[in-house]
Amino acid sequence: xxxxxxxxxxxxxxxxxxxxxxxxxxxxxxxxxxxxxxxxxxxxxxxxxxxxxxxxxxxxxxxxxxxxxxxxxxxxxxxxxxxxxxxxxxxxxxxxxxxxxxxxxxxxxxxxxxxxxxxxxxxxxxxxxxxxxxxxxxxxxxxxxxxxxxxxxxxxxxxxxxxxxxxxxxxxxxxxxxxxxxxxxxxxxxxxxxxxxxxxxxxxxxxxxxxxxxxxxxxxxxxxxxxxxxxxxxxxxxxxxxxxxxxxxxxxxxxxxxxxxxxxxxxxxxxxxxxxxxxxxxxxxxxxxxxxxxxxxxxxxxxxxxxxxxxxxxxxxxxxxxxxxxxxxxxxxxxxxxxxxxxxxxxxxxxxxxxxxxxxxxxxxxxxxxxxxxxxxxxxxxxxxxxxxxxxxxxxxxxxxxxxxxxxxxxxxxxxxxxxxxxxxxxxxxxxxxxxxxxxxxxxxxxxxxxxxxxxxxx
Amino acid sequence: xxxxxxxxxxxxxxxxxxxxxxxxxxxxxxxxxxxxxxxxxxxxxxxxxxxxxxxxxxxxxxxxxxxxxxxxxxxxxxxxxxxxxxxxxxxxxxxxxxxxxxxxxxxxxxxxxxxxxxxxxxxxxxxxxxxxxxxxxxxxxxxxxxxxxxxxxxxxxxxxxxxxxxxxxxxxxxxxxxxxxxxxxxxxxxxxxxxxxxxxxxxxxxxxxxxxxxxxxxxxxxxxxxxxxxxxxxxxxxxxxxxxxxxxxxxxxxxxxxxxxxxxxxxxxxxxxxxxxxxxxxxxxxxxxxx
Numbered sequence: 172x173x174x175x176x177x178x179x180x181x182x183x184x185x186x187x188x189x190x191x192x193x194x195x196x197x198x199x200x201x202x203x204x205x206x207x208x209x210x211x212x213x214x215x216x217x218x219x220x221x222x223x224x225x226x227x228x229x230x231x232x233x234x235x236x237x238x239x240x241x242x243x244x245x246x247x248x249x250x251x252x253x254x255x256x257x258x259x260x261x262x263x264x265x266x267x268x269x270x271x272x273x274x275x276x277x278x279x280x281x282x283x284x285x286x287x288x289x290x291x292x293x294x295x296x297x298x299x300x301x302x303x304x305x306x307x308x309x310x311x312x313x314x315x316x317x318x319x320x321x322x323x324x325x326x327x328x329x330x331x332x333x334x335x336x337x338x339x340x341x342x343x344x345x346x347x348x349x350x351x352x353x354x355x356x357x358x359x360x361x362x363x364x365x366x367x368x369x370x371x372x373x374x375x376x377x378x379x380x381x382x383x384x385x386x387x388x389x390x391x392x393x394x395x396x397x398x399x400x401x402x403x404x405x406x407x408x409x410x411x412x413x414x415x416x417x418x419x420x421x422x423x424x425x426x427x428x429x430x431x432x433x434x435x436x437x438x439x440x441x442x443x444x445x446x447x448x449x450x451x452x453x454x455x456x457x458x459x460x461x462x463x464x465x466x467x468x469x470x471x472x473x474x475x476x477x478x479x480x481x482x483x484x485x486x487x488x489x490x491x492x493x494x495x496x497x498x499x500x501x502x503x504x505x506x507x508x509x510x511x512x513x514x515x516x517x518x519x520x521x522x523x524x525x526x527x528x529x530x531x532x533x534x535x536x537x538x539x540x541x542x543x544x545x546x547x548x549x550x551x552x553x554x555x556x557x558x559x560x561x562x563x564x565x566x567x568x569x570x571x572x573x574x575x576x577x578x579x580x581x582x583x584x585x586x587x588x589x590x591x592x593x594x595x596x597x598x599x600x601x602x603x604x605x606x607x608x609x610x611x612x613x614x615x616x617x618x619x620x621x622x623x624x625x626x627x628x629x630x
Numbered sequence: 631x632x633x634x635x636x637x638x639x640x641x642x643x644x645x646x647x648x649x650x651x652x653x654x655x656x657x658x659x660x661x662x663x664x665x666x667x668x669x670x671x672x673x674x675x676x677x678x679x680x681x682x683x684x685x686x687x688x689x690x691x692x693x694x695x696x697x698x699x700x701x702x703x704x705x706x707x708x709x710x711x712x713x714x715x716x717x718x719x720x721x722x723x724x725x726x727x728x729x730x731x732x733x734x735x736x737x738x739x740x741x742x743x744x745x746x747x748x749x750x751x752x753x754x755x756x757x758x759x760x761x762x763x764x765x766x767x768x769x770x771x772x773x774x775x776x777x778x779x780x781x782x783x784x785x786x787x788x789x790x791x792x793x794x795x796x797x798x799x800x801x802x803x804x805x806x807x808x809x810x811x812x813x814x815x816x817x818x819x820x821x822x823x824x825x826x827x828x829x830x831x832x833x834x835x836x837x838x839x840x841x842x843x844x845x846x847x848x849x850x851x852x853x854x855x856x857x858x859x860x861x862x863x864x865x866x867x868x869x870x871x872x873x874x875x876x877x878x879x880x881x882x883x884x885x886x887x888x889x890x891x892x893x894x895x896x897x898x899x900x901x902x903x904x905x906x907x908x909x910x911x912x913x914x915x916x917x918x919x920x921x
Contacts, residue, residue, distance in 0.1 A: 211668045214849030217659055282872070283728030283845060312900075314767035319760025322781070326759070394728065398665035398849025400877035421728070426851040449727065449758065
């Protein structure tokens with residue numbers, strides 16, 4: 172599916188409009204049509220989209236176009252701010268009772284939403300914070316649900332409690348609570364049966380569990396990929412059993428996660444964490460502004476900018492530019508660039524944060540790229556300082572030594588040298604056009620990456 | 631909310647009013663609330679408008695008929711879709727975690743066993759905790775053999791074992807439960823590729839079927855899933871699970887329209903018998919609540 176980023180689409184629309192001082196109703200309507208499509212493609216509920224568009228329209232018409240922003244960016248800013256507001260503005264964390272008391276968490280959600288995995292992740296998270304969790308298997312219906320929880324508990328070395336599948340869930344919860352009291356566990360996590368919300372019998376069971384033990388947090392786990400149905404799921408759990416926190420699971424894929432908005436709107440409760448898949452360590456805090464960007468298909472540019480600002484060494488960058496424009500780029504500079512790139516989370520890390528890249532990435536063999544990058548690094552590190560500073564020194568016997576040092580075939584070294592020379596040539600041309608500008612970082616200029624150009628570097 | 635809306639829509643459909651823009655907007659709403667993608671939705675509405683123009687009709691009930699026929703035609707179950715039920719078949723089932731993959735396999739095994747077939751299951755999803763146990767449990771329920779090794783073992787080795795058992799016992803159908811880890815396409819392709827090579831080597835004459843399980847409650851991401859699996863494997867059809875939820879599974883329509891993958895079965899409940907061949911008529915009626 173072509174999830175072209177909203178910013179790209181809006182830029183197209185507004186191409187002919189730059190220079191206008193205010194957004195006219197016509198401009199806004201045109202832009203909001205695209206926003207609407209973006210939201211629907213992200214699975215935000217139809218009704219919510221309608222309300223949202225109406226609201227944004229009101230605040231956007233007549234809005235001054237900021238001098239620093241294009242009209243497209245102005246609309247995006249308004250839309251994004253409004254979305255963030257709807258999502259709860261700030262990040263909320265799960266608050267537990269003091270260590271001396273038992274906190275009870277009850278996990279609820281549809282079948283396949285990822286409750287069991289999330290339960291284990293929560294236990295792991297709080298165990299790291301020196302809590303004493305006990306994972307309790309109350310899903311007595313799904314074949315092997317108990318087994319799944321037991322295996323996950325074992326992997327994290329977390330105590331596990333089960334009475335098999337013949338005892339009623341509310342009984343299991345009660346016994347587990349007693350066990351916790353007796354053995355000094357202070358975080359009880361109840362994994363309940365998955366259900367389709369139309370199942371009244373199971374909803375009743377949840378209510379009975381809630382009256383059997385003092386539940387502090389009823390946590391609804393929702394699959395981030397849920398479609399229009401998310402509204403109904405959130406509404407019925409909220410109404411039937413009461414929910415006071417939400418975890419959005421399976422956020423590791425390329426899903427835009429519009430369900431987050433629907434759930435927030437229906438439950439009014441905070442989204443606590445994002446689940447990132449099967450690995451038991453991955454539970455991330457929820458940032459409304461970032462989620463807003465993701466839903467709009469704009470990637471996490473904000474995080475990237477933040478990261479780039481905090482990680483990049485500006486002095487080094489400037490030095491690189493200076494050398495570049497003089498055509499003095501050597502292996503040391505190259506190594507520096509690669510190190511900077513890795514600080515930002517490697518190629519994969521950067522690409523993931525860029526809009527539209529999830530799709531584009533599917534054609535790229537990232538693992539391979541990272542591997543090659545490591546290989547190149549080890550080759551450069553096998554060079555002497557002189558060789559690094561003066562690439563012209565390279566000769567066959569030096570190459571042979573480098574190949575041995577890096578544990579690669581000499582052909583790889585030859586390839587590196589050849590590509591480096593080509594890159595130098597390209598950089599010289601590129602550098603020429605950079606004269607007078609400053610602050611840019613040559614190897615990393617998004618979209619102008621000389622490594623990525625034809626005949627450029629292999630990653 | 632959806633219910634109130636569909637009631638209104640039903641009224642619109644039954645009346646003899648002229649189909650105006652508001653009417654088409656409501657059609658759009660009904661489709662989007664069923665998780666039909668925005669682009670498919672626009673395409674279908676354009677096609678319907680065009681057809682209505684061609685025929686020179688503009689009453690809502692006529693347009694309704696055109697729409698229904700259009701979707702029915704698109705989703706129609708064709709002859710040959712179920713040929714594998716009659717052959718010596720190797721069925722690979724793929725799907726991301728949580729879509730009801732293992733459950734669908736259990737039910738498919740029951741469906742085929744009822745037809746008098748000797749079925750064997752292979753637990754080649756060796757990654758997810760509890761997946762093997764779950765399949766074994768289903769095997770017990772249905773009364774078919776499950777070939778399995780321990781968690782973390784090589785899926786291809788499990789398939790190899792299963793094929794030996796398949797031949798030795800002269801079984802009719804082998805259903806392979808494979809892992810569907812979407813976030814790493816390369817590993818997924820390698821894993822599926824290896825399994826396919828084993829099948830080619832050990833039982834090339836078998837009829838091959840590859841079914842993707844999609845969760846009816848999934849929204850637009852189901853399209854990405856289907857697309858990726860299609861790139862990794864020769865997918866021949868879709869099992870649409872959880873059709874007993876209140877979700878309508880409208881993305882299956884987009885997947886058929888845009889990727890040409892037909893829905894072959896739908897899962898409608900927890901019990902072993904809750905797997906049916908896809909019923910296009912019922913599906914259309916579900917989307918527009920025209921019962």
